[in-house]
Amino acid sequence: MIKPWRLIYPPSPVSILPASSFQLPDLDSVELPPNLIDLDLTTNRLSKLDSRIAILFNLRKLSFRQNLFNDAAIEPISSWESLTGLEELILRDNKLTKIPDVGIFKKLLVFDVSFNEITSLQGLSKASSTIKELYVSKNEVTKMEEIDHLHELQILELGSNRLRVMENLQNFTKLQELWLGRNRIKVINLCGLSCIKKISLQSNRLTSMIGLDA
Structure with missing residues (x-):
């Protein structure tokens, strides 16, 4: 008889739990130590949030990358007040069609919703202005909107979408x-970006490189 998979912990307190690539349909067989600061659930088959995560007060990093979450399944996270100290939230490669409400996470530094089916950046206006890295690549986004308050941004990834215009970048002084x-951009407009070090515009519809000297 095959015994169900169960994570075995060392005697010392566990603060980092890597539970990736197990193809788990749920977390019923996984113990979640209360002092966790990093929970990596990458590459499983999760489609429902485990309510035990909501009481991990010390959690700083949470990754649901490459799972099966849709909009309704991920929605409860927006009310998990115990996780207000979360600094990194990875929802990359799931089944989302919209930006989830992450307004509760006032210390968020990294937010990744790449490789989903998101059609609009609407909802990002609720995201904390503390975010330094925002990843929304490989979606269906058509407009750069609701991001101008993210003045702490250092990395912005919007590749492989349906963008036509570079806009609302003027507040990104960092x-x-x-x-x-891999968008549909025709004209380069850096909006006065002063600290930019890397810019990727390959596979667009550019007819001129004018604007890169801005």
Whole structure:
């Protein structure tokens, strides 16, 4: 008889729990130590949030990358007040069609919703202005909107979407990397970005490189 998979912990307190690539349909067989600061659930088959995560007061990093979460399944996270100290939230490669409400996370530094089916950046206006890295690549986004308050941004990834215009970048005085490859952009407009070090614009519809000297 095959015994169900169960994570075995060392005697010392566990603060980092890597539970990736197990193809788990749920977390019923996984113990979640109360002092966790980093929970990595990458590459499983999760489609429902485990309510035990909501009481991990010390959690700083949470990754649901490459799972099966849709909009309704991920919605409860927006009311998990115990996780207000979360600094990194990874929802990359799921089944989302919209930006989830992450307004409760006032210390968020990294937010990743790449490789979903998101059609609009609407909802990002609720996101904390503390975010330094925002990843929304490989979606269906058509407009750069609701991001102008993110003045701490250092990395912005919007590659492989349906963007036509570079806009609402004027407040990004700390932005160092801008990734906009594989869109439908025709004109370069850096909006006065002063700290930019890397910019990706390959596979767009550019007819001129005018604007890169801005």
